[in-house]
Amino acid sequence: MNLIWGTPLAFGLLALLALPIAAHLIRRTPEERRAYGAMMLLKRLPKRVRRRRRWEDKALLALRALLVSLVVLAVARPQLQWPGAVPEFGGSSAVVIVMDDSMSMNLRSEGEGTLLSRARAEAIELVSNLPQSTLVGAVRVGGTATKITAGLQSDHGAVVRFLDEVQQTPFGTDLQGGIRLARQMLAGAGGEVLVFTDEAGAGVVESAAAEIALLTEQGGALVPRPIHAESPANLAVVKAAYGSGPEGGTVTVEVANFGPDAVEVPTRLALPDGTEIAAFIDVLPGERAEKAFTVPRVTEGGVGTVRIEDERLHADNVGSFHLPTIGASRVLVVEGDPGLTPVASEVYYLERALAPWGRLSAMGNGALPDITSPAGVAALDSSVHRLVFMANVADPGPWANRLVEFVNQGGSLVLSLGDNVSVDRTNAVLAQLLPTPLRRFRALAAPGEPGVPTALPDVTRPMFAPFARGGLAGFSRIRWHRLFTVEPYKDSEEVQTLLRLEGGMPLLIERKVGKGRVLLFNGTMDADWGTFPLQSVYMPLIQSMVRVLGVASGSTELSRSGTVGEAIEFDVPGSLVDVSVMGPSGPVDARIEGGSVRFTPNEAGPHSVVSPGMPSLATVAVNVAMGESDVRRHSSLSKTAASIDPERFMHKVPLHRYALWMALAMVLAVVVMARRKEAVSVG
C-alpha cells in the first residue's frame, strides 16, 4: 500500500503551523493590565501557580495545529494506492469480449446457473450498453481459441446474438490464444479486451502473460471480469487405472475434492462386461483419495468407467480406463489337418493340453481354446484372442494379412508344421512372420528306431521357467523321427532359438514381429513325427506358451488413452471405407482420410472405432483434462495483468475529501472549545 501525494509542494504550507502556535503564545499574555497593591503577596505565589496551562489551552492548540495540518494535507492531495483493483470498463472505441467457455465454466452455483450463463449475461449486457460508435468483437477460449465474430464490427445486435449462442464446451482453456486473437482483432489500434473467465486451471493465466504484455505494448488494455462461484467446489475423477492385485487385479480410482468441505463420494465402477461395483470414497477438502476396486478373477477386457456423483460439474464425474481380459486367454486353434481319427489330429492334443478338464477349468488355468478351421481365421478378434495356434495348415494364404496385422498389433502366433504344410506357400505368404524360411521336412530316424532326443532348454527363459523346479528331464524323452529343416539363420535380438534337438537342429524358433511374437515349431503337435504329445512336458509347455504369449498381448496399439478436446488418430485398413467412431453418447464426428481416422472426443468415457461386420478396430479410454476440474482460483488474471501494467490495477482512494471533512470538524471543535473556554473565564 502506497501513499501518493498529488501536490507535495503543499507541505511548505506546514509553516502555517506557526500561526496557531504564535496565537497561543500571544494569547498567553493577557490584554488587561491592572494596578495591584499587593504585589508582595503575589510574588510569594509560585510562578506556575499564577497561571497554569490548562488542558483546554493545550487541546485548543492541538486542535488548531491539527486543523492547519489537515488543510495542508488536503491541499497536498494524498492518495492511497494498493494493488489488486479490477479496472472498470473504460468505454474505449474498440472492445473485444473474450468468453471463457471451457469445462470449468459449467460449474453450477445454487440459484445462479452456470458460470458461463452468468458470464454470457454480463457480456451481453455490457455490449448492449456500449455506445453505438464502439466497435466490438468476440472470442471464445474453450479448447482452442476461436473467433466468435470475424472481426470488430459496429453491429452490436449481431455480437449479442453471437454471444448468446456460445455453448459450453468440455475442453480446457486457451486463454493465451484468446488474448492473441483479441489483440489481432484490435490490430494495434488500442482498445480494451474484456476477459470473462473463472481463472480456473493451473497455469492458464500465467500462460497468457506474454500475450497480455504484447497487448499492453500495442496500446491495448486488459480488463479482467472474473466470474466466480461464491464457494467454488467440485469433485472429479482424476485417475482410474488397472493394476496387479488380489483376485483379478485392482482398478485404482483417485477422486479429488476441490472444495472446502470433506465429502463422502458415492462411486460406481463399471467393468466392460457390465459388472458394476459401488463404493464410497472419503475425500478431505483440497485433497485426493484413492480407492482400489478388486476386479473379479474372470472378466472381459475393454474400457471400463468410473462414475461419481457431483451435481456441480458433470463433465469430470466420469473416468475411463483400459482393462485387459482377465482370467483366461482366448486361444484360437486352427486345425489344418483334421486326420482320419481324433488322435490323428493336432487339435486333439492341443485342446486337451489347453483345457484338460474342459472349458470351465480352462478359464481358471488361463487358456480358453476356440477351435476352428482355417476359414475361421477371418473371425480373429484381436480384442478377444491373444494367441493363435496354426496346426499343420496347408496354405495360410487367404488369411495371411489378417495374421500379419494380428501379430503386428501384439498378438502371438504359434505355427506348428506337418505333412500337410505347403512349404512354398507358407514361405511366400508368411514371410513377414516366419523366423526363417522353411526348407523341407527331413527324416531323422528310421521307423522302429528311438529317434533324436530333444536337448534340455534354458530354464531362465520365461517359457521354460516352470521346469526349473522339476520335469526338465522330460524334454530329453521327446524324440523325433522327422522334422522340418529351415534356412540357416543366426540368433539375434529379433530371432531366438528356444528349443533344439540334441545335435543342434532347431525345434522351436521365436521371432518378434511388431508388437507380437511368432513361434515356429518345426515338428508336429501330434504324435505323427515324434513323441512330443505323449510326454509329460507337453501339457505344461503348451500352457506356458499360452501364458507367456498371452500376457504379452495384453495391450495393443489399438487401445489408447485420450483426453477430451484433444484429437486422436488411428490407422485403419485402407480397404475399410465405412468406419465410424462411437462415444458414450453415440456417434462422434470423425474424419477418415487415407487409411486413418481422426476424431476429437467431447466427453469422457469409452470410445471405439468400428466398422460394420468387423470387430472393434480400436478402443480409447477418454478422460477430461484435470486442469479444468480444479475450479478454485489458482492465480488471478488481475494480478498477472497488474504485474505487466501496474498502474491500471491500483486501488486509488483520494484522501483529501476526508481531510477536508476532518478539518471542518476541527473548525467546529475549535469554535466550541474556544467558546467554552471563554465562558469559563467569564464565570
Next chain:
Amino acid sequence: MSATPWDADLLARIERLHLRARRAVEGWRHGGHVSRRVSTNIEFVDHKEYAPGDPIRHLDWKVAARSDRLVIRRHQAETVVPVTLVVDVSADLGTGEGRPDVARSKFEAVITMAATLAVFLIDRGDPVGLEIVGGTGSFDRTIPPRPRSLPAVIRALASAEPAGVADLATAFDRLGQRLPRRSVVIVFSDLMEEPAEWGPGLGALAARGVDCRVVHVHDPAEWELNYPGALMLFGPEGAEAVPVDPLDAQQAMKGVVEGYLEEVRHQLGRHRCRHHLTPIDAALDRVLASVLEGRS
C-alpha cells in the same frame, strides 16, 4: 505638579475631607456612642451639662442633690497623652476599589479614617500629630501632636497623593526616637512591606511605652484575586507586571494571605501592638470605635 497653599483644588479637597470627617464624627456622636477619652489620670476643671454618652461616674452627685441638675465634673488630664497618626500614602495605597460613596481606593479610605479620627480627637481636646510616610505633594510630613493641629492635619492629608514607598521600618525607627513616652500611635497602612523588615522597628516604639494601634487597610478584591479573567498585574511601586489567571491562583493566594497575616500578627504581637484588619469598604464608625476602644 505640587499644590500651592492657595491651590483652589487643594482647598476644595481640604474642605471635602474636613466636611467628610466632621460628618462622620457628628453621625457617630449622635448615634449614642459612649464618650471616649484616651487619658485616664485627670483633675477637675469645671462643670458641664450632662449629655448622653458622658460617663455616669463623672456625674457631680452633690450638685445634683443640691440643685436637681445633672452636671458632669470636667477634669484635665493629669498627663497629656498625645496621639500621633501615622498615615501610609505609598503608591500601593492608590489601588483598590471600595464602595463608591465612601472611597475609591485604599488611599481614600486611609485619608478619610485619619482625618475623621483627628477631628474626633481634637474635638475632645487631645493633641493630635501626624506622620505621613510615602506619597507625594507639598505638605508637612510631620506634624507634632498639638491640641489645635486639626487644620494642619487636614491640610496635610488633603495634600498628599499616593506615591513612592512607605519604608515602614525607617518610619517606625524615627518615631521611636522622637515620640514622648506614654503616647499613642495609630498607624494607617496596607503593611505591604515584609513584616520581618518593619517588625523590629516597632520594638523602638514598644520600648518607649507607646500604645501602638495598627489599622491594616486592605482591598479584599486584591487579596482574593477577584477578577473576571486573566490579566497583567503591576505594582504601582515599580514591580514588574505579572500575568495572573485568577482561576488558577485564587486558592494558592488564600494560603499566601493567611501566611502573611500570621507574620503580621506575630510581629505586632511581639511589640504589644493592636491589629485592626480593615477592608476598605468597612463601616467607618465601627473601624474608629474598635481603634479607640483598643479592640483588635
